[in-house]
Amino acid sequence: MxxxxxxxxxxxxxxxxxxxxxxxxxxxxxxxxxxxxxxxxxxxxxxxxxxxxxxxxxxxxDEIEKEPPIIKEEFNHPKKPTVIIGSGPAGLFSALILARKGFKPIVIERGGDVENRKKSIDDFINTRILDKNSNVQFGEGGAGTFSDGKLNTGVKSPFSTFVLNEFVKHGANEEILYLNKPHVGSDVLPKVVKSIREEIISLGGQYMFDTVFYDLTIKNGAVSEIFLEKDGKKFSLEVENLILAIGHSSRDTYKMLYNRGFSMETKDTAVGFRIEHLQDDINKAQYGNNYDKRLPVADYKLTSNICSRGVFTFCMCPGGFVMPATSEENAVVTNGMSNFLRDGKNANSAVVVQVKKEDYPSGIIEAIDYIENFEKKAFVLANSDYSAPCQLVGDFLKGKISTGFKKVKPTYPLGVKFCDLSKIYPKIYIDCIKKSLIDMGKRLNVFDADDAILTAPCTRTSSPVRIVRGENLSSINIINAYPAGETGYAGGIMSSAIDGIRVANTISEKYLIKSN
Ligand SMILES: Cc1cc2nc3c(=O)[nH]c(=O)nc-3n(C[C@H](O)[C@H](O)[C@H](O)COP(=O)(O)OP(=O)(O)OC[C@H]3O[C@@H](n4cnc5c(N)ncnc54)[C@H](O)[C@@H]3O)c2cc1C
CATH class of the missing domain: 3.30.70.2700 (Alpha-Beta Plaits)
Incomplete structure (x- = not known):
């Protein structure tokens, strides 16, 4: 039994x-x-x-649990390919499902494969010269490849277990299947995405790295052809279906799609800072001063609603680092990552305030530019050399520029510059973050400690715009184009992967040979 x-x-x-x-x-x-x-x-x-x-x-x-029988599906495969733009979790899992169903998808990725992408990120840190197509946002595995790889999601889906099982099958630690806050780790994720890519290729799928999707032709309300550029050479592909798994940061692509007539709408997002503490202080705050060192490193999740705008922590990385995460030149963006062991000295997390769509000047392009402007301001404020603006929490609350670090030292690898962080965002955002830091400190006593560090800006929480799609998951006005993942339909690795699976299943359903 x-x-x-x-x-x-x-x-x-x-x-x-x-x-x-x-x-x-x-x-x-x-x-x-x-x-x-x-x-x-x-x-x-x-x-x-x-x-x-x-x-x-x-x-x-005392018996072996039997696997459910596999139901074999048959499809009328179309002559033209289903092309997937983006190899992040949404693109990766849609490609995996389609490949397993015999569709031979083509994955287009503007960044490099995981090895070359790692090199581009290292080069940026060493030379301060950014590769606009291959960086912490863009490249094989998408935005989450060099992250903490947290896999928790609020989305309840029958595909969650499938995604976790695939991660384990392709190299993640088995404990992600049962821990309530699973994470893969920045050191393990690249191996996992590479292994999934190898399976897709072995099933007849194709990958085109370092290839930018820059335009398309629409005929009779459907995408007929897409235009691509690799190593300065331009070429085109005819498509049967186009999955737009482009993430939230591909601003040039959003603008191009909008200019080509895709229906889009603005949505709320959130912006703020990364906050760093000593991991040991977070452990003590959560477990008590004499905590057992065998406990997992502690995390936290805080929200505050005492202000007119909600403030919350997001993407907490225990034992992690603050990463330079810009995909645009002359802009600074921060994000967090940690390795599987989470053994770094600092804990970091985003502390962000709600941005309402009413805040944007009217228009889709304007909403995208509104967020980008914070990143450009931060760049100028901190030397214009990709250093990040920084302030101690105590000084930020008092409105004074910091003069030196105390026990918490910043981990942002390109260096930080002491600045007045209130210069980056509108007053309402800054006031709400200040009040909320103090409020959150009442629940996690070290959170608003004077020596904690704020590094700015944290702006890539989600896209300020969404490509509108209908119930059949395709764009409401371009019938064979399917926005997926962080184009407005997911937030995080798990929910993006799940959305990619839903889109792939919807596409394959169109070609299913129904038995009587
Ligand atoms: C540093 C960092 C840490 C993070 N940590 C976590 C975490 O721990 N847990 C979590 O759940 N989430 C985390 N996230 C967020 C998570 O990575 C995203 O939610 C997720 O990757 C979104 O998946 P996606 O497939 O929709 O898009 P993305 O992962 O953004 O993938 C989109 C891909 O499309 C490609 N692309 C875009 N436009 C084009 C074009 N025109 N031509 C060709 N290719 C194009 C991009 O290069 C990119 O690779 C983190 C993000 C970052 C940046």
């Missing part, structure tokens, strides 16, 4: 073998008879600082 056993207590320091023993005892099965054992949930209960422990659920049995 196979049974699920929930709420098993596991003390800090107890391993999975002990968990199995405890489960056998509750299930009243002798350990020697166990043929199936799977951890399905493991979450840390830190509500009482003197009794921190894990709570686990497992599936256990």
């Amino acid at each position: 196979i049974q699920t056993i929930s709420s098993i207590r596991l003390n800090i320091g107890e391993n999975d073998a002990i968990l199995k023993e405890k489960a056998c005892k509750i299930a009243k099965i002798s350990p020697s008879k166990i043929k199936y054992f799977k951890i399905v949930k493991k979450s840390l209960d830190a509500r009482k600082k003197n009794d921190i422990h894990f709570v686990c659920s497992v599936v256990i049995g």
Whole structure:
């Protein structure tokens, strides 16, 4: 019999073998008879600082759990290809699904493959010369490749388990299948996306790296041809379907699509700073001063609604680094990443304020430029050499330019310059962030500590515009173009991957041979 056993207590320091023993005892099965054992949930209960422990659920049995039978689908494959713009989670998972269904998709990616992309990012840090097409936002694996790889999502989808299983199959640690806050790590993600690419190619799919999609032709309300540029050479491809998995940062592409007639609308977004603390201070705040060093490094998620604009933390990277994440020249953007072990000295997170669509000057292009202007202002404010503007939290709250760091040292690798951060954003954003920092400090006492560091700007939380799509997931006015992921339909790695799967399934459905 196979049974699920929930709420098993596991003390800090107890391993999975002990968990199995405890489960056998509750299930009243002798350990020697166990043929199936799977951890399905493991979450840390830190509500009482003197009794921190894990709570686990497992599936256990004295027989092997049978896999459901695979239903073979057949398709009338079209002659022209389905082309996917972007190899981020949305593009990657739509390509994987289509390739497995025999569609031989073509993936177009403006950045390099993971190895070359890593080189472009290192070159930027070493030379301050940005590759506009291959950077922390653009390149194989998309914006999330050099991230913390957090895989939690608020989206409830039957495809979540599928995505996690594929990550594990392609090299991620198995614990992502059961931890309640799984993360892959910036050091592991590149291997995973490369391995998925290899499977797609082995099934007949194609990848074109360093290739920019810069224009298209629309005939009778459908995309007929797309125009591409690689190494200065221009060429075109006829398409059957076009998946626009372009993420939130490809501003030139959004503008081109808008100018070609795609229906778009503005949406709310959020902007702010990265905030850095010592990881040890976050651990102490969350677990108590004498916390057990075997506990996982602590994280936090804070919101404050005391101001007219909501302020929240986002993309918290325990033991991580602040990264230069611009994809535009003469602009500064920050984001966070951490390796699988999360063993860096600092914790960092975005602390961002809600930007309402009423804030933008009217128009799609204007909304995109509104956000970009913060990045350009930050560039000029901090030396115009890709250093990032920075201020200690205590000084930011007092409105004074900092003169030196205390115990928290910045991790932004291109260097920081002390500035008045209130010069970057409108007063209403700054006032709300100030009030909210103090409010959040009431719940996490070190959060608004004087020596915590703010690095600016954090502007790539989501796109300020959305390509409007209908119920069949295609653009409402261009029938064979499918916006996916962070074009307005997801936020984060998991939800973007899930959206890519939904789009791929919708496309394949059009060609399904229905049996009677
Ligand atoms: C540093 C960093 C850390 C992050 N950490 C996390 C995290 O820990 N957890 C999490 O859930 N999310 C994280 N995110 C956000 C996450 O990466 C995105 O939500 C996710 O990648 C969006 O997936 P996507 O496929 O929609 O778009 P993207 O991943 O942005 O992929 C879009 C791709 O399209 C390509 N492209 C765009 N335009 C063109 C064009 N014209 N021609 C050719 N190619 C084009 C781009 O080069 C890019 O590779 C992080 C982001 C960054 C930048």
